[in-house]
């Protein structure tokens with residue numbers, strides 16, 4: 001199987017109404033999210049997707065670095081939902097559910113979701129999501145959903161050592177390479193389905209399904225919130241997309257932005 005992405009194959013037989021009808025491809029960009037945002041700012045419509053074989057400045061949340069070697073699937077989709085910003089932030093769960101379902105249906109992997117934006121296999125991150133919104137007042141102009149899949153590379157060869165403990169790839173889990181173009185189409189088709197469900201029926205059915213993969217619920221976790229660590233029982237993810245923690249003093253706390261780890265002691 002070729003390590004390269006075959007551009008011609010990306011849209012072949014793609015069964016979507018809107019997502020991926022226009023695809024921009026590059027061998028290397030700084031970040032597919034930046035690229036999609038730039039195109040959106042010039043008027044690109046809903047469904048346009050940017051894809052790159054490698055990213056020189058792939059980004060995670062809070063401007064953290066996302067390492068994006070060849071063999072991965074790095075892409076971003078422009079969405080233009082008619083939603084208020086507090087509703088549009090939930091799109092990261094829409095994307096997370098789509099990725100979880102594709103990985104489990106296509107590859108039979110035991111997938112887990114980690115609040116708010118990670119997809120794990122064997123407790124290691126195989127995919128990260130980055131949703132970025134552009135608003136004017138209370139109106140959402142567009143949302144760019146970035147999806148980064150560690151697909152066809154060996155983690156120990158392609159990622160820096162400090163990530164080995166917490167990162168994995170489809171190749172490392174499956175013991176074989178996957179077809180990137182087929183994976184790309186499957187992800188777009190599923191993303192469109194879940195997005196339509198969300199727009200028609202709201203967040204509840206999406207969240208219910210997402211939670212079925214959420215390994216951390218009911219466990220003791222530690223959450224870093226702006227450099228501060230808070231411990232508690234992960235009770236729920238609520239209708240706002242917030243993590244609900246039961247603290248040691250018995251109170252509950254809603255967390256909107258943070259990083260969770262399972263507590264081992």
Ligand code: BT5
Pocket residue numbers: 030031032033034055057058059060061062064065066067068073074075076117118125126127128129130146147148149150159163166167168
């Ligand atoms: C994320 O952020 O997980 C969001 C990643 C989104 C990447 C996609 S690729 C296409 C699109 N274009 C972009 O520029 N971004 C999106 P966060 O939860 O903040 O996690 C970032 C952390 O994950 C880093 O600080 C590292 O510790 C770790 N990390 C970096 N590269 C990784 C990789 N390839 N696999 C697993 N972990 C990684």
